[in-house]
Amino acid sequence: MSAHQRTLFQSWGRRDQNPAAAPDEDEDDDDVMLVAVYEAERSLQAAPELGFDPSAGRVWIYPINYPLREYQLRISEAALLQNTLVCLPTGLGKTFIASVLMYNFYRWFPSGKIVFMAPTKPLVAQQIQACHGVMGIPQEHMAELTGSTAAQQRRELWRSKRVFFLTPQVMVNDLSRNSCPAAHVRCVVIDEAHKATGNHAYCQVIRELSNQTQQFRVLALSATPGGDVKAVQQVISNLLISHIELRSEDSPDVQTHVHQRSLEKIVVPPGETLAQYQTRYLQVLEKFTSRLAQMRLLNQRDLRSFTKYQIILAREQFRRNPPPHIQGPQQGVIEGDFSICISLYHGYELLQQMGVRSLFLFIQNIFSGPKGSTRVRNELQRSPVFMDLYREMESMFATASRGQPREPYVYSHPKLQKLDQVVLQHFETWAEMSTRVMIFSSFRESVQEIAEMLSRHQQLVRVMTFMGQASAGKGVRGFTQKEQLEVVRRFRDGGFNTLVSTCVGEEGLDIGEVDLIVCFDAQKSPIRLVQRMGRTGRRRQGRIVVILAEGREERTYNQSQSNRRSINKSIMGNKHSFQMFAHSPRMLPAGVTPTLHKMHISCGRFEHRPVKGRRSSLLTFQHLLI
Structure with missing residues (x-):
């Protein structure tokens, strides 16, 4: 064990140096806890079989290294006992709650595997350090797995380590290769859980795990659970959620911890100048949308009310059910018209929201883009209205496009x-x-x-x-x-x-x-x-x-x-409007109800392990800095 790490036994021993750490606990309870923690660590090294450690399971541990927040304590307690979706505004301690859950499952199941998934590699790298800083799981028991780690090395890490931080894509790959011992996974934490819709990798992981074992706890974390009620239900179903803990900035137990x-x-x-550009751009759009409207493939309506998404839906409808009067080569021409309209409407959204310069850069990319853009380029270049507009923008932003802003500065929106x-x-x-x-x-x-x-x-x-x-x-x-x-x-x-x-x-x-x-x-x-x-x-x-x-x-x-x-009203006011997962497993043996024990945790220092082949930290950031 690293010199910077303390064993669980030593961590508990730190309580004697901090008499105020647990003033509400009596000495008998302290003695029981001391034995339980010691036995849990011993079983970690001695017990080859997978299973629950009854001595560790007498208590669940909550850290007092940080100021006590009642909502974090209550949410942690609920998450121990059922698959829980935790919705907390950013900055209110979702990672803290995850660390508490992971630590207790790490103690209760000495041979079990604990998994923390985050959607990006930078988030994974951040969370492994953050979780260590809360509960001090020994760093030699943890592993950060990335796609750049050789498959055989990942297989060995799954065998020898206990707590894993990785992206869901890596987890899917290792499950498909049988590198990850799915039957041994006891706790899965899912960060940014609102992404778990459709066939996202998060959904694939939970589906594959549940095919091999029912005995794992799920903790899903998100600042907000979904874009609408339907999306929230997808998250609940895909992640096997049986309980929701939602707090907003207005929740009574959160208000004291949120600054105004x-x-x-x-x-x-838009102003007169931008409005004129929009009018001229719509003249270009009209040429291409009118051809589709004449063939009854687009509804004739005000061009300003169209969206790129509506045109994509119209194209899908055409592909599924092409009209009988459109045959053979003509279908290819219409596909091209749809493609042009979709690109042009993306440009129109840029013009409306971001301004003339963003539209100019977008069109520049079309003109210098791959072969797939050839038809779009050719059609646009044959439009006098469009080319006049483009040359005007090119003149306006020619200097700026070479990296030197014009003086006086031209606000494009x-x-x-x-x-x-x-x-x-x-x-x-x-x-x-x-x-x-x-x-x-x-x-x-x-x-x-x-x-x-x-x-x-x-x-x-x-x-x-x-x-x-x-x-x-x-x-x-x-x-x-x-x-x-x-x-x-x-x-x-x-x-x-x-x-x-x-x-x-x-x-x-x-x-x-x-x-x-x-x-x-x-x-x-x-x-x-x-x-x-x-x-x-x-x-x-x-x-x-x-x-x-x-x-x-x-x-x-x-x-x-x-x-x-x-969404918040639906969750807070009527949780019965959602269909919860009915079979959230009881991870503890019948009759076992661990009692809360607050204690000081010594975490030691997190050591950044050098990455093979890593460049110097003095990176050149000319393309980042303006």
Whole structure:
């Protein structure tokens, strides 16, 4: 065992150095606990068989290393006994609850396996350290599994280790190869559990485990359980949930632990210039949608009310049931028309929500894209209205597209000007104090544009960008896992005070305390806003500003807020409206009811193990920093 680790026996021994640690426990109980913990550790080394340790199972342990929060204690207790979905706003201790559950199952089942799944590798790397810091499971009993670990090495780790941190994709692969001993898994923690819909890897893991054993506990964690009631039911069914613990910022037992957060909605009209661009762009759209409408494949309606999703649905309907008057080669032509309309409507959404420059970058990618874009390119280049519009945008942003913003700066959307004002005002107000700002936008091109705009104020605003790993075409490239973690570290440590992020910054990663959150777009799902809001108000009062384009984006935001209230009302007011999993296993033998024992846990220091072939931490971030 590492010199920095204490055994469970030694951890308990620390209580004698802290007389106030458990003032409500008498000496008899202390003696029983001392023996139980000692026997649990002995059985860990001596018991080759899989099973429950009755000596360890007399108690369940709750740490007093941290200030006691009653809601965390009660949720932990409930999660020990049934498969539980925990819905807590970001920053209120979901990982703490997971650590308590994992630690107790680690004690109760000395030969069992404990699994913590998170959707991304950076989250996995963060959670293994966080869980160790709460309950101090010996680091030599834990393993972080990634797809880059050789399959044979993972098989050996599954055999020799007990607590695993990994992405669900890795877990699916190891279950399919029989590397993971499914029958030995006793506890599964699922982070960002709202993703468990459809055939997501989370669903595949639980399905495969339940095919091999019924004796495992599930703890699902999320800031909000789903985008609508139907999605919540999917999560419940797919993860075998039998009980829900939901708290909002307004819950009485949570209110004392949440700092006040103000939420401001700013609705920005398009302005005359942007409105003119939209009108001209709609003329291009009309040419292509009218051909589909004439063939009765699209309903004739106001072009402004169409969405990309509606056109995708119309294309699926055409594929399933093509009209008899459309035969042979003509079907290929119509497929091309649908493809053009879908691309053009994506551009229209960019123009409405993000501005002219984001549309320009999108079209640039079409023109320089793969062979699959040839028909779209050719059709657009044959449109005089479109080409006039494109050349005008090219002239406007030619300098900016080479990385040098024009002077005077051209705001390609009135929302950008409002964002500029909000951020500058914040830093001027907080001039005497250290403060940080986080800005969210769904599109990478928009993230890049916002960062370039704010970099004009280098005396006040030190800005960097943050994006996911995937890269597509010749657009803005993604960040590797190492780069993501380095960006987070430098922002948290104060190297930069403004982070402009895509949705990758919403989920889970410990960004640190942020005083201002700016949402530069609206999403239909309430999940996204809830996660973004959770980035502020953790240690002091926070502020959230949502900047919306007048019209469709504003309506989308209002609907999202309505959905969020509806979901919480359904769960809090009438849990019977959901169909819960009826066979949540009793993991403890009949007649065994462990009693709560609060104790101080000595965690030791988490040692970052060197990764073979890892580059120096002094990475070059020219493409990250603006």
